[in-house]
Amino acid sequence: MQAVPHHEIVTRMLVVAWGLLLCLLVLIGRLGYIQIWQHRDLTAQAERQYRKVLVVHPPRGTIYDRHQKILAMNIDTDSIYARPPQIEKKAAMTQALASILRLRRGELRQKLYSNKPFVWIRRKVSPQEAAAVKRLTDRGIGLLRESKRYYPKRELAASLLGFVGMDNRGLEGLELLYDRYMYGRPRRIILEKDARGRTLPGEASSLPSSPQGLDLILTIDENIQYVVEKELSAQVKATQARYGVAIAMVPHSGEILAMATYPTFNPNRFRKYHPSRWRNRAITDGFEPGSTFKVIVAAAALQEGVVRTDEQFFAEQGAFAVGGVIIRDHKPFGWLSFPQILEQSSNIGAIKIAQRLGKERLYTYIRRFGFGEKTGIDLPGEIPGLIRKPRHWSRVSIGAIAIGQEILVTPIQLITAFSAIANGGKLVKPYVVQRIQREGQVVRSFSPQPIRQVISPAVSQELRTILQGVVERGTGKLAAVDGYTVAGKTGTAQKIDPQSKTYARGKVVASFVGFLPADHPRITLLVALDEPKGRVWGGTVAAPVFSRIARQIMPYLQVxxxxxxxxxxxxxxxxxxxxxxxxxxxxxxxxxxxxxxxxxxxxxxxxxx
Known part of the structure; x- marks a missing residue:
């Protein structure tokens, strides 16, 4: 056998050595890649294999009225969860939980027989339900404490406050609009799991959490809100109206003291109501304002100097043709002074005033009073209403608009415009949140925001005097309040029949808007009822509600x-x-x-x- 040359042996040994070295370098490189470059991803994967992190939603900020009375708060409540792999007697547990929590057995069985390490059974249960579940003593069933939104005054200001969902995020009202302020950062709960993915018994641990959300301080006065809701609901029931809206506003600042709709709902149980109940109709629903809009026409005419307060107008004995259409008064009138046109709510008188203005100037003042655009109130869902540009008006439009037809306004727009007349002619943005704070420290505050001067203080004073006559001598007598001078205007607007596209007989929106005291207004009030039954004039069904509200809150306001x-x-x-x-x-x-x-x-x- 021939011997292998020495140099070949050395060569083979070097090849093997270099091969082993290369393998070692590859192995070291791979280990380095895993340990260094993939460390974070692999660590996270390992964490997921033996830990489960649950997100528990934090307490929201509290909502207070202007006097620090709580309108929305948080309470601690239990949520029930299951660890399906650890449940021993699943059939018995399914039956027990279904009975306690009133759940469908099929849905519950699907959860308890799953292979998931964790499932929610029901969140935010009642104390009685939580106590009953605790007595089951099964290690596969557990409870976690969560924060639940609670509205202690139930229906009070419900459409304004709104409500939150199961995850504590705002869904309607102020809860929705200011959600980013009131929603705190979530708390994380850690559950340990074994190699098979089963949750280990024992108490869950918590990771550090941020403080609860910020608090809201509103302009709303709980007591005034109560009075407004009480009187509005009583009148809606008495007149069998479809719904009613009422607003109380400080005319000089735009602060909303009360905003009510009826029927309403309980935000603690909002799912039990039809979504139409959730709507804040003061900002989401438009209507033709009817005779209340004659005040806007009168303000524009006085400001432009096309009429004098001592001037007489012939009311044509109750019938007047505009663009080929006969428009009538609610009763025949002869000669009427300018103030009497508003006092007696003469359609023909208002039309003649509008004709003097002309459609361009009338449209300009309608827009300057804020109609056809959102007021900017800090509530979600506001609509701008509708007013067509003059080039789209028909020959009859100037007459129709003068008496509050062919125009769509919202209650908040109407009361804001009347507040401008009450405060010296300045249009002011309405608002409902005074400030945002954390543990008593102000984070952000809101103050009155004047938008523009619509009419002069002198014209404002003349109108206040004329509107006082509406209550003392005209259609608004039932709005009077003993001891106080009241200024305001009635409105009775026919509604359009959606089928015939014409005005329906007997279906109206009856309203009254006014302020008091007339010479130095402290508060503006609006009351509107949709489709009341019986005597459906604004002066007979809305004005009395104004009076009953005002006579209760004026002493409270120390006027x-x-x-x-x-x-x-x-x-x-x-x-x-x-x-x-x-x-x-x-x-x-x-x-x-x-x-x-x-x-x-x-x-x-x-x-x-």
Missing amino acids: PAQNTAVVWAHPASSPRSQEAAGGDTSQATSFFAYAPLQAEWLPAGSDLP
């Missing part, structure tokens, strides 16, 4: 009245707090029965204690 008794109101826990004056004693005492106040009636002119 002094003349020639009436004085009420000294103070909390039961304090010897003195605030004073109020005027109004009917029975009504005010009824109001203070709701508010945490005690009322003592003193003779007019008495010194307050």
